[in-house]
Structure formats: structure tokens, C-alpha cells
Amino acid sequence: MREKRPSKASHALQFNVAQLLKDSSGARRVYNIDTELPPLDEKLTVVAPFHGQVQFIRVGAGLLVTGNLETSVELECTRCLSVFRTRAHFEIEEEFHPTLDVVTGTRLPQKPDQDTATLIDEHHILDLAEVIRQDLLLSLPSSPTCRPDCHGLCPHCGQNLNEGSCSCEEEIVDPRWAALKENVMRET
16 A cells, blocks of 8 residues: 655645546555645534544546544534634545546446535545534534533523633423422422
């Protein structure tokens, strides 16, 4: 297995794969990723460089890309609304398809449902940014919390209960639920 450096491209997740597309099935390249990237998504703040390794394997008419990556992101706690940082580990596995034949230069037919993020462009540049963005977002928790025992916000005054108790005197009960509360109190 050879380790190669990516060719000059506009960012570190773009790779010129022309030579690999000329190789026979089973040929592979391994790339170490250790880079900061421009923002991948306006709703996601990446606060540390991406680290990991990706492997490109020549398969059929395209390339199978696999890898393990990690970074740190800022998330908003769904209980107390505080912003916190957490590590994100995720895997990628995607098959990329060329748009042009590397030898003849003729345009290759694409499947109607082909994801454009998995196309190798006419200059034989494979761009991992969108696949990494998607896999990173999928690896994040759907309801992130800053810590397992987060107390959240007071539903009445909005005080962050992790920072201290609030000045609310008594829990205000919706009168529609009063009968249910009385039943619960009698059973305990």
C-alpha cells in the first residue's frame, strides 16, 4: 500500500485521481488527513482540524473511498441551550464515479439518481468535502447535551439550573393538569 500526498487542489479534501482511474481494479492509495477546512455547513461549527486516514480503492468503473476521521465541533445543548465542544468520530464509505473516461475523455453516462457529491469531476478531481459533511452531521447526536446530568432551564423564568437554582417560589401548575397531579400525590 503506497501513501501519497494529494495533488494541488483548492482544499485538502480534493484529490486528483486520474492515475488511480487508469490502474486496474484493486489498486489503492492511502491519504492521511490532518487539516483545517473552510466551513462545511452554516449550522455546524468545526473547532479542530480533521484527523484520520482515507483509502481509495479502484473498483469497477469507479473508486471506493473508506476512512475514519475525527474532529471537534461546537453544539448547543438541547436542555440548557449552552454551547459546548465535543469530539466527533465518524467513518466514511462511499463509491465515487468519474464523469469523463480518463483515457478517451468521453463523457460517461450517469445513473438518474446519482448523487452529485459522489461524482469525480471532468479534471479527475475527487472532492470529499460534501461526503464528510454529511457523515459528520449523521454522527452527531440528535439531542446533544452538554453533560449527562444537565439540569436544563427553569420552564418559568429561564434560569440555567446548572448555574444555580432560580427564584421561582412555587411550581406553577396548569389548571388542566391539577386533577392528575392530585392523583399522583395520593399514590406516592
